[in-house]
Amino acid sequence: MSLMLKLLATTALLSSLLAAADSSYERVEEFLEKSFSNNQNIKSINIKVTNKIAVKERSGWSAYFVELDAILKKDNRQVVQKMIWFSDGKVITKELFDLESGKDMGDFVSLPFKNEYYNKANLVCGNENAKHKVVIFSDPLCPFCRQFVPEAIEYMKKEPNKFAVYYYHLPLESLHPSAVELIKAAIALELKGAKDVVLNLYKVNVDPKEKSNEVILKEFNKVMNSNITMADLISSEVLKHFQNDLKVADALMVNGTPTVFLDGTVDKTKMKYKEAK
Incomplete structure (x- = not known):
C-alpha cells in the first residue's frame, strides 16, 4: 500500500461503496475532493479526472482515471498519486470485483497508448x-x-x-x-x-x-x-x-x-x- 493510501486509510469511504449524485468528471472530482479533505493529515488537495473508460465487462460502469495532488500538514510535502475509481452514475467505489469469478475489474481497463x-x-x-x-x-x-x-x-x-x-x-x-x-x-x-x-x-x-x-x-x-x-x-x-x-x-x-x-x-x-x- 502506498504512503498516500495509508494516510487515507482512516477514511472509511476508501474501502466501501460511496453515494454519488452524478458520474460526470466534475461531480466525481468534487465528491472525491470532499471525501479526501476529511483526512486530518492533509493540508490541501486537488483532484483531477484525466480520463473515463467504459468497463466492457460491466454494463453501465465506467472507470475514472484520477490524479490526486495533496500537500501534507506535517512537513508540507507534496504527494502526487494516480488511481482508478469506478462509478455507475449512482455509486462510486475504489474496487470493483465480479462476485462469480472474483475478477478485479481494474484488470480490464487501461489508458490507450496515444x-x-x-x-x-x-x-x-x-x-x-x-x-x-x-x-x-x-x-x-x-x-x-x-x-x-x-x-x-x-x-x-x-x-x-x-x-x-x-x-x-x-x-x-x-x-x-x-x-x-x-x-x-x-x-x-x-x-x-x-x-x-x-x-x-x-x-x-x-x-x-x-x-x-x-x-x-x-x-x-x-x-x-x-x-x-x-x-x-x-x-x-x-x-x-x-x-x-x-x-x-x-x-x-x-x-x-x-x-x-x-x-x-x-x-x-x-x-x-x-x-x-
Missing part, C-alpha cells in the same frame, strides 16, 4: 509505417521479461512491414535496483549507434541487487563487446531518454513488466501479436 507517445528513438525493429504497432514496457532483469521479450522481438523482427516494435525501459527499481544503471548503459550504447542492444541486454547476467556500477558495467561491456563508462551513464542525452520512458509509463499508469500494447490497446495476454493479420 500517437504522441510513439517515439522514433524507441523503435527497436520494423517499419514505423507497419500495419501494427506493438509497444513493450520491460525491465531486463524481470524473470518473465527475460523469457518473453527476446522471443517476442525475434518473432516480430522477421516481418518489418507488419510490425513496428517500440520498446520502453521500465526498471522495477525496488526489486531490481541494478536494472537502472544497466538500462542507462544500454541507452548510452544505442545513442552511439549500436544495433540490437535491447535483444542483447537480456543476455547480460548480473545480480538484480548488485550495487556496484563497476560490476554492472563490466558484465554489460563483456556481453556487448563495448566500452561504456560511468561518464556515459550520466550524460544529458541518456538521462533524457531514460526519463522520457518513465514519463510515458507514468502517464499510462504502467507499473508492471512486461506490459504490452497492440495498436494502442493494452494486451493482457501479451500474445495477441501472434494473431495479428
